[in-house]
Amino acid sequence: MIDQGLERRSAAVTEMPDELRHDVRLLGKLLGQVLAEQGGEDLLADVERLRKAVIAARRGEISADVITEMVAGWEIERAVAVARAFTCYFHLANLAEEHYRIRTLRERDAEGRVQRESLAQAVHELGHERVSELLEGLELHPVLTAHPTEARRRAVVTAIQRISGQLSEYNAPGRGASERAESKRRMLEEIDLLWRTAQLRSTKLDPLDEVRTAMAAFDETLFRMVPQVYRSLDTALDERSGTRPPLARPFIRYGSWIGGDRDGNPNVTSKVTRETIQIQSEHVLTALETACARIARTLTASAQFAPCSPELKAALATAVDAHPEVVSEVATRSPREPHRQWLLFVAARIAATRRRDLDLAYRTPAELLADLRLTQESLAASAPRQAYGELQHLIWQVETFGFHLAELEVRQHSQVHAAALAELRAGGALSERTEEVLATIRVIGWIQERYGVTACSRYVVSFTRSAEDIAAVYELARHALGDRAPVLDVVPLFESGQDLANSPDVLTGMLDIPEVQRRLADTGRRMEIMLGYSDSAKELGPAAATLRLYEAQEALTAWAAEHDVQLRMFHGRGGALGRGGGPANRAVLAQAPGSVAGRFKVTEQGEVIFARYGHIAIARRHLEQVANAVLLASSPTVGARTATAAERFRGMAEQVATASEQAYRALTEAPGFPEWFGLVSPLEELGSLRLGSRPARRGLGAPRSLDDLRAIPWVFAWAQTRVNLPGWYGLGTGLAAVDSLDELRAAYAEWPLFNVMLDNAEMSLAKTDRSIAKRYLALGGREDFAQQVLEEYDRTRDLVLRVTGHTRLLENRKVLSRAVQLRDPYVDALSHLQLRALRALRTETLSDQDRDRLSTLLLLSVNGVAAGLQNTG
Known part of the structure; x- marks a missing residue:
């Protein structure tokens, strides 16, 4: 599936690192083997024909009309199989890139240098004293939401995770030939299963499905990752972390709208909200019980070498009186190990809390924290590493998640x-x-x-x-x-x-x-x-x-x-x-x-949850980057610099805002625009993807205005057309309203807001493909709208490049540039398949059977394009 010549097709494309190239080729080869085995060599041949054709079209060697004729000549079943193949390829390519990112993070960490945008870098830049002051009020509050922007089924996500595990095993240092062969066999087995797994949901999610899906991120990542972030800060403040009381206080608080957000979603009821908090509590109490029992089992320090404090001794005696059957069993298993006995008793109380056994249960997290700190204080006198090591992690976890996990x-x-x-x-x-x-x-x-x-x-x-x-x-x-x-x-x-x-x-x-x-x-x-x-x-x-x-x-x-x-x-x-x-x-x-x-409090939605919290190393890096930025943004020096720039460029910003809004409204509020948008995009069909429990629009029927349409399908549909209009439209007109190019360049250099705004637009423009977008826009029968969009695209692209000083889009973002440019041809393949389906559904008289089959092709291509672009709404 991977074209070895693809990396060399343009000097502008950043060279793919060897490790990434190896993984992409390995996974692509295994997928090709599965395609040949399951669909026959002719399926693999058709996939290769389309792949080579879209690459040739990108190089200008053939017309895109050749591709249109190719996909039109296939039976719908064959087109569906090809769309599935490219979708599976994107899942595997994304997996390979994630592994490369994790490997890069670990290599940088192994170098021992202070990483940029880390907590250690914030301490280095601001100083220990200033960071210690900021810690008093520091709070990072991500809020998970069920906004329907994750196009992948949970079954697909878990299949990819299993492949990921085998790829890690395959690449692990020191693996023997037989071990690598077994990992490769298992990868092939899992890729075969991924191919056989339906990409589209057959039933609509209900809110509690969404709750349980989010719990996977907690179980697999968040619970273990949070204390690592605190430890990173604690170590940056004082390298003796783990042998002294912590300097870092817990500053992360998770929130959730999943099971609580009923705006426009009648499926979220009071009963759902009640069950949601019970599910959350079950997960966090299970995690706390497991962690406490694990620490207790390893805490084998003898009373001879780690004597317990009088306070802990008294607490054990009280526990014996109140719960003799529980404590006697613990004491029998752990003689002369008082700290182990106590923590095993604490674990039993956490289990009772989960079971609602009121005689033994903790009433509040504060009671649990008191018992854990009693252990810590007892150990601190003779065994400080045991006091401030894993036990401190558990204390941080209780402080962060309580008994409810997320607010x-x-x-x-x-x-x-x-x-x-x-x-x-x-x-x-x-x-x-x-x-x-x-x-x-x-x-x-x-x-x-x-x-x-x-x-x-x-x-x-x-x-x-x-x-x-x-x-x-x-x-x-x-x-x-x-x-x-x-x-x-x-x-x-x-x-x-x-x-x-x-x-x-x-x-x-x-x-x-x-x-x-x-x-x-x-x-x-x-x-x-x-x-x-x-x-x-x-x-x-x-x-x-x-x-x-x-x-x-x-x-x-x-x-x-x-x-x-x-x-x-x-x-x-x-x-x-x-x-x-x-x-x-x-x-x-x-x-x-x-x-x-x-x-700083912010929503984390849909595919973003899995992108940022799907792996512990990536999740930790994400939170460290945000915490670093919060600390820096809260410092007087950064604030003063930003304020000066904002004041200097305020007049220019008003010109950009006014002109860009006028251009945007001139398009989106024009008579007939909502109907045209429905024709040129798969908007009408997005609801059939069953992305979440929430309706895609307010009210019934086709949208009469943009007010009827939710923001997610608005963005999702434009991404599918390769136009990405919500990410850049109007900016070109806004920039053109400013007479001085030098002033725009100065704002880009000096004002963080303007810099981020243009860089984000540049990313969106880079994911836009003008030639394919033109084919979608033509489906609406309104040349005036199509021309308006394309002219604004040309204007915006030209001015963004002139202001940033880049010779091409994403010139200064090597990793992202490589990801976009290497994916583009394969996304093109799915876009051509989608265009075939969309054109027929919009313009032809079809039987119910053909309409259903074409709808399946359309939705599969939507799923694949979302995987290729790595975003939906």
Whole structure:
């Protein structure tokens, strides 16, 4: 499947590293063997014909029309098989790149140098004293969401993980020939199974499926990774880490919308939310019990060499009196090993907590922490390495995850609350939806009684337009539970351009709400608001949304200072560039000065969860990069530099924002545009992919305007057409509105926000293919729209290159450039297959059978293109 000449087709392509080339060729060869065995040599031949043809078309050696004729000549079943083959290839190529990235991270770590964008680098740059000061308020808060942007089935993901395990075994140093042969045989077996595994979901996910999928990331990565991040910081602060009390305090807190976000998703009910927190608790308590028992079994230090403290001795005696059957069994297995006895007893209590055995269970995580610290303090006197080693990791894990794993957040639309209150005030019979709103608040109260306030207290109100939208939630809570209403931090979500501009006024109004006043008093005047990147970008265009969000952050930061409020901004970023995505660490450094202040909260969605948390080494690197950026962004020097640049280029930025928004609206608000978009993209068919439990659009039928369409399918559909319009459209016109190229270049060099905005647009442009995009745009029968899009693409590409000084897209991003350029021809193959299906579905009269078969081809190609581009929505 891999073309050995592909790497040499252009001098502009970065050379593929030997290790990566080896893995891609190995996996591609094994896939080719499977194709020949399962589909016959003729299937492999057709795959090779298409592969060579798209490469030749890229080189200008043949016309793309030749490829159109080739794929049109295949039976639909053969086209489907070819699409499956290219999709499997992308899964394997992505796997090979992940392995290369992990290998690179480990090699850099082995060199012993301070890695850039690491916690150690932040300590080196800012100094121990300054970092220690910042640690007091440092908080990194990723929030996992169930937004449907993961195109792969869980069965496909797990199949890829098994192949990954065998590839690791195959490449492990010191492996003998027979061991490598066995690993290769197992890889072939798993690739064969991947080929036989259906790529498309046959049933729609329900919310609890999404919860269990997210739990896999916790079980396999997050629980073990978090203490490694803390240890990294602790070591950077003092190399004696592990032999002294920790200097690093836990600063990571996970949140989750999965099972709590009911905005536009009627499948998320109060019953689902209740079951979600129970599933989360089951997973974290199981993990804590396993970790505690593992540490206990290894803690074989004899009382002769590690005597226990009087406090621990007394605690053991009390335990014997209260639970003789449990402690006597432990003592019999571990004579003269008091610390081991105690931790085995603690593990038994964690198990009882999971089983709800109230006689033995811990009531709160604080009780568990007290018992663990009792052990630590006893060991510290004679065995400090045992006190501050693995036991400290367990303490960090309890402090980070508690008994609830991640704070479950509820989200609902402001209009739902308004309708519910109208019914309640009218005093008549309540609708099912209003009853559900009240039931949700009762469930929040139940969660807080059982797991504590920190398990679920944040209630996000989407499309917040006024302080009344916030007050409505508190009034509903009184209707639901009266004086027993749960503790709520109601979080306004500002999404549209107008809402962003009005956000300070809304917060001022919130200060008059009694419940908000009480929460400010109880929390040291802390308040949280959320900024929506997806809908603002869909409304304003990428450039204008970026600049308006920055202005909103500046205004909100000033408001917080004026009203003595510690404001935390929750960034609702998507995975794709058109929804606020891109490198997270650079995004942090581009925030408005003072808006971070040691606190960064952000959504992690869909395919991003697996990309960032699928492997422990990558997850650790991701969190270190973000934590590094949060520390640097919170330092006065970086803030002052950013503020100076922002002020200098404010006028220029306004020109870019205004002109880009006008160009964007001129296209997207033109009569007939929504209908045209539906014709030129697979938008209509995306719902059949069954990506998640949430509907793809608001209301029924085809979208009459972009307001009817959610941001995810908007971005997903444009990515499939190879246009990637949400990531760059309007920017070219915005840049052209500025007379001075030198001023634009200076802004790119000096202002992090402008730099990140152009670099992200450059990434999006690099994933755009003009020639293939032109074929999609032609399907809509509106030459004016097609021409408008292509002219703006040419304008944006030209000006981005002129401002950045690059001679080609991604010239300064070697790894990403290599990934994009090596994938492009194979994505082309799937695009041609998709175009065949889309063209027929849009223009031909088809039998039900042919329509179903073509729809299958279309959806398989959608799945494959998503894997090739490595993003959906």
